[in-house]
Amino acid sequence: MLVIRRAGQIFTSSDHYGVVENGAIVVEGDRIRWVGPDDEIPVSLDKAEEVIDAEGKVITPGFVDAHTHIPFYGHRADEFEMRNMGMSYMEIRAKGGGIRRTVQMVRQATKEELLEYNRKLVRKALEYGTTTLEGKSGYGLNLKDEIKQLEVLKELDETEPIDIVPTFLGAHEIPEGKDADEYIEEVISWLPVIKDLDLAVFVDIxxxxxxxxVEHARKLLTKAKEMGFRLKLHAEEFERIGGAMLGAELGAVSVDHLTAVNEEDMEALARSGTTAVLLPGTTFFLGKGDYAPGKRMLEKGVKVAIATDFNPGSSMTQNMQFMLTLAGIYMHFTVEEALKAATIGGAMALGLEDEVGSIEAGKKADILIFDVPDYRYIPYNYAINNLKMVIKGGRPVMP
Ligand SMILES: [Zn+2]
Known part of the structure; x- marks a missing residue:
């Protein structure tokens, strides 16, 4: 048994518990057994194997980063500079840059190289408070290398103190020399293989x-759903073409990006219960101003998550704390709304809301202790790491 006591505030991300002032948490094994005021701890402290004194600091649930493009290989730091000097993505692409460059690097890396490269990236995410992380294939664009990526995710999940949810994103980009109609049929033909190997929970496009x-997406996702995969879509990032509506119609667990959605889309998502995964880091890093209308979504009753979109092209960060800052400035979320979107919202986007994303009795003990005087201080003291301790499944893993 582990008891964490004397927390100045416990931001539980639960409507039932709210923010517990001067709180304590009792953990048994990997589960939270009790949360409440410090002077009401229901067990004798002598029985605890470990007591952590939070010294008046702030506790939140571990972050659930529901949209990343781990595992990838190599970086594109030079392209970031070119972009800042005014070169367009298409110009960079013509010089051999862009996503196809990452595809090439991922294909060339051995599984072992890919694993060790991403182990470092994942540990950094954990250091910044992410205790559950979604990752995708999509830089292989052939069966062999897509499987390699998914196997790396599985191995990271098994060997690192972080839960990793794997998504098959074979339909990420059209490989060179193919057309979309032809390639989507190929991707569909890979689904039974991915299923047999049990390498992905979600299929995304x-x-x-x-x-x-939208027709390609309907074809792929309908097939994936029949085979028992859960669904996600990258939708309405640049132009509104109907991906959000399709996601709502097919019962997708989440639709992601959504910078170009309209009122009708938001109403459909609210009705279907599909979680909107918003990626303010991408809009920020691309130097754009068209943030997704997150506040409007909340008003309309859409379930909302925020995530990093961690990838080497359009959002090179694992820092969920900074996403809280961006959600506040550009989407006008209160800190409470942003923190919920980064924890229980992320859990909903992965179908894991009964397991993680809030501090409640029965949930996995994924707990962050921040060295700050108030939970609102986390996004306010921005772009740095305010964490003092990360607890994953009842075990301190960072520092
Ligand atoms: Zn993405």
Whole structure:
């Protein structure tokens, strides 16, 4: 048994518990057994194997980063500089840059190289408070290398103190020399293999003008759903073409990006209970101003998550604390709304809301202790790491 006591505030991300002032948490094994005021701890402290004194600091649930593109290989720091000097993505792409460069690097890496490269990236995410992380294939674009990526996710999940949820995103980009119609049939033909190997929970598609159409997405996702996969979509990032509506119609667990959605889309998502995963880091890093209308979504009753979109092209960060800052400034979320979106919202986007995402009796003991005087201080003291301790499944893992 582990008892964490004397927390100045416990931001539980639970409507039932709210913010517990001067709180304590009792953990048994990997589960939270009790949360409440410090002077009401229901067990004798002598029985605890470990007591952590939170010294008046702030506790939140571990972050659930529901949209990343781990595992990838190599970096594109030079392209970031070119972009800042005014070069367009298409110009960079013509010089051999862009996503196809990452595809090339991932294909060339051995499984072992890919694993060790991403182990470092994942540990950094954990250091910044992410205790559950979604990752995707999509830089292989052939069966062999897509499987390699998914196997790396599985191995990271098994060997690192972080839960990793794998998504098959074979339909991320059209490989060179193919057309979308032909390639989508190939991707569909890979689904039984991925299923047999049990390598993915979700199937996702990059549904965007000039890449995969709504018809492509319908074809792939209908097949995936029949086979028992859960669904996600990259939708309405650049132009509104109907991906969000399709996600709502097919019962997708989440639709992601959504910078170009309209009122009708938001109403459909609210009705279907599909979680909207918003990625303010991408809009920020691309130097754009079209943040997703997150506040409007909350008003309309859409379930909302915020995530990093961690990838080497359009959002090179694992820092969920900074996403809270961006959600506040650009989407006008209160800190409470942003923290919930980064924890229980992320859990909903992965179908894990009964397991993680809040500090409640029965849930996994994924707990962060921040060295700050108030939970609102976390996004306010921005772009740095305010964490003092990360507890994953009842065990301190950082520092
Ligand atoms: Zn993405």
């Amino acid at each position: 990059f549904c965007e003008k000039g890449v995969f159409s």
